Amino acid sequence: MILYDDPISGNGYKVRLAMAQLGVDCELIEVDILKGExxxxxxxxxxxxxxxxxLLLDDGRALSESNAILYYLASGSPLWPDDLYGQADVLRWMNFEQYSHEPYVAVARFMLHQPDPPDPAVLAEKQERGYAALDVMDGHLKSHEFFAAGRYSIADIALYAYTHVADEGGFDLGKYDAVNRWLESVRGRPGYVPMAPAD
Amino acid sequence: MILYDDPISGNGYKVRLAMAQLGVDCELIEVDILKGExxxxxxxxxxxxxxxxxLLLDDGRALSESNAILYYLASGSPLWPDDLYGQADVLRWMNFEQYSHEPYVAVARFMLHQPDPPDPAVLAEKQERGYAALDVMDGHLKSHEFFAAGRYSIADIALYAYTHVADEGGFDLGKYDAVNRWLESVRGRPGYVPMAPAD
Structure with missing residues (x-):
């Protein structure tokens, strides 16, 4: 398989982390978003x-959307629960990530990585809604070790990707004890790889 | 089961349409978003x-996010393919809907339903990105009868919900021949129900 990816992308990192933890081998082709590639x-x-x-499969079919690729890779593995409710609850948190978290937590980080300073009002709105997502996560993690089905799953991978670099979007995670405990737990999982190689 | 829903919500309609087509019976409790309920x-x-x-299940567990509820209802039915790639491709289009379509096509409609006129620049940006999503859909549907796996699935239900009322967000669907053919096809499916009862 060939994964088309940009090393700065948290959405791409979700797939790279899952592949590392599942022992899936894949050729990586770097695509520079900022250069329009x-x-x-x-x-x-x-x-x-x-x-x-x-993702380009060996049979020539392509698959896009990080959460769909995670499902394709994890189905039948310990990263995907066996029971229907658990599976749906994994998808619930992955949809939460794409709709209520990524557009704020990731986009604030993206705005702060541009050469020009961001519009303060736009950045403030992203941060306000990003904090709302972090509040929901922290509330859930106070009484749950992982997001869904009582186990580490692709829901945790999906939410970890941009949460663990939320500080780069101007977010202070200091008050989120449960989120910090969970971030540490994910970092300690077998097969964990960091977001970008230290080069 | 009990579905908490607001009749104006296209996300809720996805679930109502799937339930009608699957013959799933469910109590409906209306929740007014605009009143803060x-x-x-x-x-x-x-x-x-x-x-x-x-969705509140009979055993007291809850499930949120329209796409996760659709998966829960459709798993094992003809609305969910049997093969892994087909399943992942359904999720691909459902994630496309939540990330690249709903935040523009649905939000433009929402803005035009508010008592106060929307900020023209904000509305224009929503419409520009909404048209980009419609372009992608039309391009795909030129050579595919349905979105994924060569069959009508929950991906079609998810994308139908806000596309068929896109005109209420100021979108002109006139040039999208393939989208219009597909909308007509969805409307003709067995068990189809309209978005809101004519009352």
Whole structure:
């Protein structure tokens, strides 16, 4: 398989972390989002929505959207529960991540990584809604070791990716004791790899 | 089961449409988003993220996020493919809907339903990105009858909900021949129900 990915992407990191923990081997092709390399005709044939990560299977079929790729990789493994409610609850937290967390926590980080300073009002709104997502996570983790099904799953991988670098988006995680305990727990999982290689 | 829902919500309609097509019986409790009824302590115990639709199972467990509820209802039915790639591709389009479509197509509609006129620049940005999502859909549907796995699935239900009322968000669907053919096809499916009862 070939994973089209940009090392700065937390969405791509979700897939890289799951692959490392599942022992899945994959060729990596770097695509530079900021240089427009996801908008070329060649890339748009792989993913007409022009986003990484995109996975190209050995049979030539492509798969995009980080959460869909996580499902494809994890189905049948310990990262995906056996029972229907547990599976749906994993998807519940992965949808929470894509709708209520990533557009704020990840986008604030992205804004602060641009050469020009961000619009303060826009950044403030992203941070306010990002904190709302962190509040929900901390509340849940006060009484749950992991997000869904009583086990470490692709829901934890999906939420870990941008939460563990939330400080780069201006978020102070200091008051989130349960989130910090969980972040430490994820970092200690077998097969853990960091977001970007120290190069 | 009890479905907590607001009749104006396309996310809730996804669940209502799937239930109708699957023959699932469910009590409906209306929750008024605009009156803050998703932010009460009682509702937040069901869904700490304070959003409908939320499904309460007979055993007292709750499930939120429309796409997760769709998975829970459709697993094992004809609305969910049997093969792993087909399943992942359904999730791919459902994630596309939540990340690249709903925040623009649905939010533009929401903005135009408020008593105060929307900020023109904000509305224009929502519409621009909403059209980008519609472009991707139309391109795909030019060569595919349905979104994933060569069959009608919960991916179609998820994308139908806000696309078929996109005109209420100021979108002109006139040029999207493939989308219009697909909308007509969904409307003709057995068990189809409209978004809101004519009352």
């Amino acid at each position: 996801t908008r070329t005709p060649k890339f748009l044939r792989l993913n007409p929505n022009g986003k990484i990560p995109t | 998703t932010r009460t302590p009682k509702f937040l115990r069901l869904n700490p993220n304070g959003k409908i639709p939320t």
